[in-house]
Structures are given as structure tokens and as C-alpha cells.
Amino acid sequence: MGKKLADRKVLSFENIKIACKNCSLVSLCLPMGLEPEEMDRLDRIIKRSRPLHRGDHLFRDGDALQCLYIVKTGSVKSYAPSEEGGEQVLGFHLPGELIGLDAIENSRHNCSAKVLETSAICEIPFTNLEELSTSIPSLQHQMYRLLSREISQDENMLTLLGKNSAEERLAAFLLSLSARFKRRGFSPYDFYLSMSRHEIGNYLGLAVETVSRLFTRFQEERLLEVERKHIQLLDLERLENLSKRSHNDKDRIHST
Amino acid sequence: MGKKLADRKVLSFENIKIACKNCSLVSLCLPMGLEPEEMDRLDRIIKRSRPLHRGDHLFRDGDALQCLYIVKTGSVKSYAPSEEGGEQVLGFHLPGELIGLDAIENSRHNCSAKVLETSAICEIPFTNLEELSTSIPSLQHQMYRLLSREISQDENMLTLLGKNSAEERLAAFLLSLSARFKRRGFSPYDFYLSMSRHEIGNYLGLAVETVSRLFTRFQEERLLEVERKHIQLLDLERLENLSKRSHNDKDRIHST
DNA sequence: AAATAGACTTGATCCAGGTCAAGCTAAAAG
């Protein structure tokens, strides 16, 4: 309990309530490319609440769409719960990433999102955002870009699940994390996983055991060093090669 | 050759060059919900070219984004080609569906799209569309909705590929087609597949042989009648049950 | 410090669906 208080102090208002223009993420986040005046207008509709803790939900499948969410610090997973209690992990979200875009279609969330570790989150009421984007063309453009990017990413993921082997999937996953950490100014070689093996497996369409065995094997092959959540990538190049299916590509479809 | 001329006559200008307001797809297409005056403005930027033929490309992976495309009649597949000549089928598109949305992010197409049969296509120069959507809020809203819907669909597909068995995938695929035909005023029970078994398998992450065997089995079980491309669904309810994974849902992730 | 529990690892076994091989069919080309 005393611990939690301390935690709060460390990340509190100085860090959380800063405006977009003072935020280190500005160059890869929603306000990217806006003029200072436009950024202020956006800033005024963004809510910055106290930090959320592991397991807290941003929203649940079926909730009415109120806000879109951006990770400021920490990480979030989104997932589609199934009736029977199972789930499909749809994505892991790092700082600067916009969450909840699949809810615009019918004003209702199509998946759930919960934070994986203590996280600061920016909330953006969608109605206000939409209005604002009508009067700020570059904000509208940025929205189109972010929605489009989400589609591209999902399509990549479809290819990964449709065509790639277990080892290709895990290698691609680690490289994706690595690249995203790098863009955020963190080490691309040395990082901590905020998600469990189970969640990684679920995301990649693999059993936990398979993920575990692959970590062991990758370590034996000196591709990486792993100790629980701590990952050190030792050979990005070989991982890169592993992640691209080199082998059987015989399902080429004949053109007409 | 005489045949082709006849074809052209049948679908030519009367049918192809009609304005949105006279198009039967208006209620499920981009102009959905626009005022007549707004629809005219949209109409003015849309190009309607002569029909394309099987195998013609709308665009190829890497092309600069010029237009988004809407199927008017016929069908289109989008796919991610891989270096080695293979491909991952990303989707099949029926009349009223918008194609190319993943290109907005970086103004370059991230996949290819080719027509599966003789098809009429509306082309919408994206720059014009974006401008127009700045001055027509309901058009902007519709764009957000369509982009969001694409994300939801891709997420559904991720779940299908990540969690479902071969039989669940094929059942879900057939039901999806059935529902989409229904919305377009066609029979949900009786339709023709415009894609090959190979393409279906590729899309669903299955080998052709598996798709073929499943069709045979579904027919033996009186779920459907299949003869080459012609499908008759005999028992939607049982197909529905098949498509939802009823069995092992033991990968529930423990909450914290 | 002992107990409990969740997360992870490792080994043994199994099977859904992939791969390989052969033949069939229909439609297009000659």
C-alpha cells in the first residue's frame, strides 16, 4: 500500500498531465504534423487520467464508444473475448499507439483492452475528435493515416498467421517489438516483455509450450538471451532471416 | 470474340456509367447517408471506366496511391505477393466494397488487387476524396466508418486464423459470403464462387486439398450441395454451429 | 520461513492438416 503511493508519486502529474507539445511522443503520435495552434485545440479535448494498473480495462467488448485511447507510458493488450472464456489477443500497444479504432464503425467496441503494467493513458472523446478533424484538415489526414496503418498491420499479421511457421512467427514478433522500442528511443536489443508467454502464444496462434521451447532454442542458437521477461537480442540479422519464410513458397497462384 | 462484344453490350454504359444516386448499391456503399447535393459532388470526382476482365489489376503492391476502388459488379481479390512468387490472399471484395484503404498510410499500396471475373469498378482519386471529405462531414464520417469496419473485419479474420480449425474456417467463410450476397439482394443459399479452391485455401490458411476434402465432407453431411463453383447451402443453422468453435476453449488467460 | 499459486519449462505422445502422388474433369485452344 505504501508502495503504491510511492509509485503514484513517481509518475504523477508532472509526467502525466503534460500537453502534447511538451510530450516526447509528439512525433509519432496523433498530433504528429499539426501546427502549434492546432495542437492546442486538440490538447483541450484530451483527458489525462491517473495511471491505470495491471489488469485495468480501458474498455470492454460491447461498450459504447466514448473515447479512443493512446498509450503514454506502459503497455496495453487488446483482445477479443469469446463466450466460453477464451480470448484472441489482437495486439500489444506501446506508447504513442492509438487504441479502439475498430469501434468507430458501429459506435461500439468490438474488442476489449486492458493494461499490462502500470500505464498512463490519454483519452480522446471520439465525437470531439471527429468534430475537430472536420476543421483541421491535417488532423483528418492523420486520422486517415492511422486507421490505414492499423489495416496494414492487421494484414501483415494475417500473412504471418496464414503462412509462417512457429519459429518465423516468434522471430517476427520479437523484431517488431525491437523496432518499435527503437523508434521510441529505447534499446532495440535489450528490453522487458510486459506480456506473458501465454499471451504471446495466443497472439501468434501458438501454444504456450511452443513459445517456451522456441525461446530455449533461440537462446541455444545464440540468437538471444532470455531470462523470464528480460530479452536481449544478440543477432538481429539472423533473426531477420528466420522471420522471412525462405522455404516452401509453392502456393503461388497461377495468373490468368 | 463475338461473345466478348456481346458481354460488353450487356454491361455497357447504361449499367456502368450510372450516377451514385441511381445505383442500386447506394445504401451500402461509400455515398451512404449523403444528402443528394453532397452525393452529386462526390459523383463528380468518381471515374467509371470500362469493365475489367479476369486477371486485370486495379493496382499492384508498391504502386503509388492514386485511387481507391469500389466494386460495382463482379468481384475482386486483394493479396500480398511475396518475393518468391507466393502470395497471401487478404480478401475477396463484392459490390459496394471499398478497396485500397491500406495504401493511405504511406501513399503507396501495400498489396495488389485483381479482378476475379469481368467486373465494373468505380475509381475515386484519393486526394479529391480527402478534400471533399473536409467539406462534407458526413462523408468524413463515412470514411471513418469504412476504415474502422475494415479493421474489425481483419481482426475477425485474425481470430479465425489464430483459433479455428479447418472446418470452422471454411464454414465461416461460406457464411460470410452468404450474408454478403444476401445484403446485396442475391440468394444467400445459392451462389457461384468466383475464386478457385486454391485461393480459398490460401485465404483461410489451408492447403487446397483440405478445402477440397471439406467440401466433399460438407456435402456428404448434407450441409451443402457443391458442383464446381456452384454452391447451395442446405443448412445454415448447422453451418453456423460448425463455424463457432464449440470445443476446447482452454486458453483462457488468467486475469490479474 | 513455510505455504500456496501463477508462470514457465521440459519431455512424451498424438493428430489435424500438410505434402506427395495419381488420376479426373471441363473448358479452352488448336
Add this chain to the structure above:
DNA sequence: CTTTTAGCTTGACCTGGATCAAGTCTATTT
């Protein structure tokens, strides 16, 4: 008409990764 070819089906076999079954390790609780 016959031939060719691409698409589809069916059977036999094989394998990657799932499942089952024990542990082990860490962290939290008591």
C-alpha cells in the same frame, strides 16, 4: 473433333506443433 491445361479430387503418408503430464522457479501470502 482432339489435345492441352488448369483446376479439382482422392488416397497414402508424414510432420509441426498441439496436447498431456510432470516438474521447477518466483513471487506473494500467511
